[in-house]
Amino acid sequence: MPARIKTWSLITLSLALFLSLWAAAALWVNDNTLPSPLDVWQSLRVEWRSGELLMHLSYTLLRVLAAFLVAMTIGSAIGIWLGMKPLADRLIDPWLILLLNIPALVIIVLSYIWFGLNEAAAIGAVALNKIPNVVVTLREGARSLSPDYAELAQVYRFGFLKRLRHVVLPQLQPFFAAATRSGIALIWKIVLIVELLGRSNGVGFQIHLYFQLFDVATILAYTLSFVMVMLLVEYLLLQPLDKHANRWRAVRV
């Protein structure tokens, strides 16, 4: 059996086993606190047909995207700067430790209090939660930049952009990949809290709404839908990008 078919067979088997266990547990509990997979599927269809699911998924996805871009841009710039400037690193490091240890909830609440219940405050709060992680990851990357390649760029007088594109960024690619993976997973979880606390749309808002109605099936329908979206992002966007960036490693002889 070809390896690829074998892998997909195993994934299908694993998912089938998970759904069976879930269905059995739901049957055993026999209560709407644990709906069966079929109940969740029904709720999902209802929400999809009404257009609510697509709309709220879109709002959440846009917030995830915006917060991700802001966090990656600011976090990468600061991280690379700190990795290259030891004095700045020593100065900024305590701030970083402080930010890393402030709970996400506190940043969100303070952001809403200080800047109001608006979109900028919501996205800013999510980004601020993620920025310290990006900074730490990229700082390690910048610290590990090869001085040999820096000297090469200096001798051959590469301009700033050429140096960045051909020398610095390719060396940082594994660190960008790590920050992206952990970033997206963390950001979407924080976006739900931001929506729950201060927005009138999005998956987080809907989960809060159905929590008040004690509708576990719809809560799970929204959750699983967004997990599916994130899986698609992983398999259709991140993994192909990763493969492209690492194509030179694959051909080692």
Add this chain to the structure above:
Amino acid sequence: MPIAGERSVSESRQAQTLKVAIRGRHFQLDHGESLHVVDTLDFCLSPHSFTCIVGPSGCGKTTTLRMILGLDNQYEGEIGLPEDGSVAAVFQEPRLLPWRTVEQNVRLVLPESRQTESLDELFAELGLSEMRNFYPNQLSLGLARRAALARAFVLQPQLLMLDEPFVSLDDATAQRLRKLLMRLWRNHPTTALMVTHNVEEAALLADRILLFSDRPARIVRTLDIDIPREQREGAVLAELVDNIQA
């Protein structure tokens, strides 16, 4: 206390491509001591000459090269570089960017105005025509060094610096690459300064040899070699080597 050296464009370039007037280079060690690596160095390179710096391991040859390349500025003295500033270097390791193909590595050093130039002839000269699209990790060390030479020569530099470019190669490959370097240097004339600890290599390649002392480096002897390169073999070469080592 060492001061930053002055690097300037040589004013008296009529006769020299490079003027080196270093008054000293000290390294500050962690425990407060100072290591005197380079003493006084005064030399000039004539256009299209091939000069070798020969000296014992750790005597300061590479430090000298790094100062000329601008990678080390903590020296006392002055270094006068070519007017248009085109300097190329071949390092001890090939230093090819592993995420770029051989051709991309070579083209990377070219200015925007020369990006569309055909490199067919240069790659053919170096025996790399079939490997233009290879990544460096697909090349042997010998081929990677050829690619490093291609990257240096494609720039048509006024000054070419080579830091033991054939070190850690087997004798046969090193010998082939020395001949290749000579062919390239004749076809694309440039002023070359090469660091080596291999006396025979210097005797084969150089017009002039600067013999360095033990650390702190200073020039103990300068030898001009007039014997045509094609005659430097067998007994002639052995005598030349003996003369350098005398």
